[in-house]
Amino acid sequence: MNTSSTGADIGVYGLGTMGSALALNFADKGFDVAVSNREPEWIKAFLTEAGPLSERLTAEAELADFVAAIARPRSILFMIPSGAPMDAMIKAIRPHLDEGDTIIDGGNADFNATRRRSADFEGTGLHYVGMGVSGGEEGARHGPSMMVGGTDHSWTQLRPMVEAIAAKFEGDACVAHLGPDGAGHFVKTVHNGIEYADMQMIAEVYGMLRDGGGQDAGQIGALFERWQDGPLSSYLIEVSAAALQSTDSKTGKPMVDVILDQAGQKGTGRWTVIEALKMGQSANTIEAAVGARGWSAEKDARECAAPLLEAQALDASLPAEDDLEMALLAGRILAHAQGFRILASASEEFDWSLDYARISEIWRAGCIIRSALLDDLSDAFRKELPADHLILAPAMRARLRESIPALRRVVSAGVSMGVAMPALSGALAWYDSMRRARGTANLIQAQRDFFGNHGFARVDDAVGTDHHGDWKPPA
Numbered sequence: 001m002n003t004s005s006t007g008a009d010i011g012v013y014g015l016g017t018m019g020s021a022l023a024l025n026f027a028d029k030g031f032d033v034a035v036s037n038r039e040p041e042w043i044k045a046f047l048t049e050a051g052p053l054s055e056r057l058t059a060e061a062e063l064a065d066f067v068a069a070i071a072r073p074r075s076i077l078f079m080i081p082s083g084a085p086m087d088a089m090i091k092a093i094r095p096h097l098d099e100g101d102t103i104i105d106g107g108n109a110d111f112n113a114t115r116r117r118s119a120d121f122e123g124t125g126l127h128y129v130g131m132g133v134s135g136g137e138e139g140a141r142h143g144p145s146m147m148v149g150g151t152d153h154s155w156t157q158l159r160p161m162v163e164a165i166a167a168k169f170e171g172d173a174c175v176a177h178l179g180p181d182g183a184g185h186f187v188k189t190v191h192n193g194i195e196y197a198d199m200q201m202i203a204e205v206y207g208m209l210r211d212g213g214g215q216d217a218g219q220i221g222a223l224f225e226r227w228q229d230g231p232l233s234s235y236l237i238e239v240s241a242a243a244l245q246s247t248d249s250k251t252g253k254p255m256v257d258v259i260l261d262q263a264g265q266k267g268t269g270r271w272t273v274i275e276a277l278k279m280g281q282s283a284n285t286i287e288a289a290v291g292a293r294g295w296s297a298e299k300d301a302r303e304c305a306a307p308l309l310e311a312q313a314l315d316a317s318l319p320a321e322d323d324l325e326m327a328l329l330a331g332r333i334l335a336h337a338q339g340f341r342i343l344a345s346a347s348e349e350f351d352w353s354l355d356y357a358r359i360s361e362i363w364r365a366g367c368i369i370r371s372a373l374l375d376d377l378s379d380a381f382r383k384e385l386p387a388d389h390l391i392l393a394p395a396m397r398a399r400l401r402e403s404i405p406a407l408r409r410v411v412s413a414g415v416s417m418g419v420a421m422p423a424l425s426g427a428l429a430w431y432d433s434m435r436r437a438r439g440t441a442n443l444i445q446a447q448r449d450f451f452g453n454h455g456f457a458r459v460d461d462a463v464g465t466d467h468h469g470d471w472k473p474p475a
């Protein structure tokens with residue numbers, strides 16, 4: 001057991017894509033890093049890749065030696081698959097830890113597991129941090145956005161190191177302590193939900209231009225590249241533009257044309273939707289994006305259906321490029337608003353006091369959903385926000401006033417042409433539901449009371465919920 005206050009500043013366990021990049025980032029910023037990995041042969045390869053930075057690295061194959069190489073109180077970052085592997089590693093490392101040490105799970109973890117593990121650590125003198133990390137390999141190596149959940153003790157210990165390696169937006173480090181236990185992993189999960197929605201909406205516009213407009217990948221990529229200079233400027237538009245303009249060296253075809261149309265998913269989008277539904281919320285734009293990945297997986301059924309089901313399309317022309325751009329902007333605002341609505345519900349449910357302005361700020365650089373919009377969102381959260389709803393912020397209302405007509409034209413064209421736009425049309429449906437003071441749930445309540453005697457509140461007595469209807473018998 002190491003009782004010494006000397007040793008590495010931090011330990012990084014798991015030298016895969018993210019762990020190795022983060023370890024090098026820490027070393028680059030002048031921190032001494034102890035590293036280890038399940039398969040020890042990767043450690044040697046990693047040290048070779050580190051080049052001169054290896055001077056700052058201490059590599060240990062045995063868990064006990066790895067822990068002993070870190071100065072106390074220790075910060076030990078795990079970048080491994082969450083779930084069972086993380087539980088097993090906690091069990092294995094725990095006997096080697098000392099009072100004040102912190103274990104950090106930097107993977108994409110289910111926040112429920114993070115809350116459970118944090119509760120297990122409570123009162124033991126050990127600390128558990130759930131830290132969402134976004135930015136992929138490049139971000140991890142040169143500046144990720146990080147969402148930290150855990151105790152103040154751990155944050156004090158970690159802060160100088162994570163601020164040093166984080167992406168910077170105009171000098172501001174894109175990392176924050178967002179709350180206790182699962183707060184950081186929850187915010188990362190919702191970040192990924194918004195990521196799914198934004199990716200899906202971009203793919204829907206690609207689909208309209210390809211299937212409705214007959215454009216090739218290069219043309220669409222060039223259009224997206226031009227959009228980088230406007231209000232849609234973002235990492236996801238940038239990578240989509242580059243991907244569409246890439247060529248497969250094997251066939252000479254556009255890269256995207258040789259990729260099977262079945263999207264993978266590791267769970268964070270689905271968790272966003274599940275947690276939202278559990279809290280009585282529906283982020284339908286995010287749901288549509290998760291659902292669309294599910295539909296994409298049904299390749300055999302779609303191939304079977306293609307010659308059997310007709311589009312029976314109506315006359316419509318391809319929307320103007322400006323309309324497509326504005327429709328995507330409206331969809332992006334609405335998807336973010338839905339994500340922040342989920343965060344607000346969770347903050348209330350788990351008593352986290354999440355700071356939405358700060359969350360927008362740490363998403364402005366380093367992470368996958370970074371975009372010009374996020375700077376406006378952080379401003380909006382710091383100013384007047386009627387009913388705590390992002391879409392009611394004056395600046396967002398102005399953006400929506402400009403862009404909703406385009407979203408209507410694009411969704412109408414998609415419906416007429418038979419081009420599926422589940423996320424964009426879902427965003428519009430949400431907007432139209434939210435702007436209607438009197439919706440249609442009065443009929444749902446009538447139906448419930450009619451067949452199940454469930455009761456309802458009256459417009460002239462909204463407090464009581466036990467009113468029943470004077471129902472006419474069915475004919």
Ligand SMILES: NC(=O)C1=CN([C@@H]2O[C@H](COP(=O)(O)OP(=O)(O)OC[C@H]3O[C@@H](n4cnc5c(N)ncnc54)[C@H](OP(=O)(O)O)[C@@H]3O)[C@@H](O)[C@H]2O)C=CC1
Nearest residue numbers: 014015016017018038039079080081082085107108133136
């Ligand atoms: N890739 C990305 O863009 C992002 C990934 N993440 C998250 O970061 C974490 C790591 O992802 P990534 O680096 O991409 O994954 P990789 O597959 O590149 O690396 C996985 C690492 O975990 C180790 N590992 C796997 N299973 C176990 C186990 N049962 N016990 C101990 N160690 C194990 C592997 O060790 P070995 O070499 O022995 O196989 C390897 O070091 C994941 O939780 C992921 O969700 C978060 C943000 C972005």
Ligand SMILES: O=C(CO)[C@H](O)[C@H](O)COP(=O)(O)O
Nearest residue numbers: 134135264265266267268368
């Ligand atoms: O966390 C990430 C980015 O923020 C990872 O890239 C994540 O793997 C993306 O999710 P999925 O694999 O489900 O598309």
